[in-house]
Amino acid sequence: MPGEDGNHTQEQRDTGDRVRAAVAALPAEQRQLVALVLVEGLAYREAAEVLNIPIGTVMSRVARARAALVGQLAQAGVMPS
């Protein structure tokens, strides 16, 4: 963004890149739910309806995805563990 501190923007971009790379490394079934629940903001129930899978499956996949992301991002220094 014009007028914004260049380093700050670069740092934000690097963080974004790491986060997106971590998401990309997830198994497809988890990535799909990350997109729907974490990014699009669908409720678990809605995501379950969209994908026509049980809500328990949605929750466990989201939980697994979060666990993997927390681990990866902590390792990358993006998030505190």
Added chain:
Amino acid sequence: MISDTELLAYLNGQLAEPRMTEIESALAADAAVMARLEALADGSAAVDQTVAAAFDAVLAEPVPPALLAAASPPPLAAASPTVVDFAAARAARDQSAAARSPIRWWQPAALAASLAIGLVIGTGVQKGDSDALIIADSTGTRAGPTLAAALASTRSGTDAKLPGGVLRPLISVRAGNGDLCRQFGVQQDQTALVALACRRGDQWQIVVASSAVASRNEYAQAAGPGEAAITAALDALAAGEPLDAEAEAKALTAPKP
């Protein structure tokens, strides 16, 4: 007994094994535990916000004007109503992809269909609508029936009318595994979509898709980041050279493998 704290930790990905697996078993066995978990879920996990922010930045980022200027009009914009010059189209695509690289917008690693669809099409992925443009469900992400039929019958470089939009297939290729794949654009009122789909049986599985808000007929703008994504996906599929009109017609009518 599983405490709320533990359930929340599980949901937020902060629980270690073997407890994680134990809770999963409890969830499967006990609907009451599942109900408690759902009640606890509030999407406030720190990791959620980090992920959402990372993708919000991507989605909000306009296509840099320099990239638009550098990109010669992709085959879609250049195509005449007849058959496009495939070799030239491929060359132009390679060239423009090179000119756009490196691109922050979409990293090749982030191009799995589910993610691309979930993120960029968003509202295009409709629940309970059997004739949505793109359908995402437990079997994957694929073209809806109308789009699938149009993909199976429309020659590259020609248009087909869809409800609420216009489809233009750009090229057909054979993937390394023999699948027939097509790159196409869909122009709708507010958005333009560029995507790559491969035929599996009767379905067209979406390999990658990207959309952008665009005013009418601004194919070139919509194709900016999507083109790079599709080029990367074609490489990943070990796709061959675009089929010529005759080979394409044959592939489209040939019995499915």
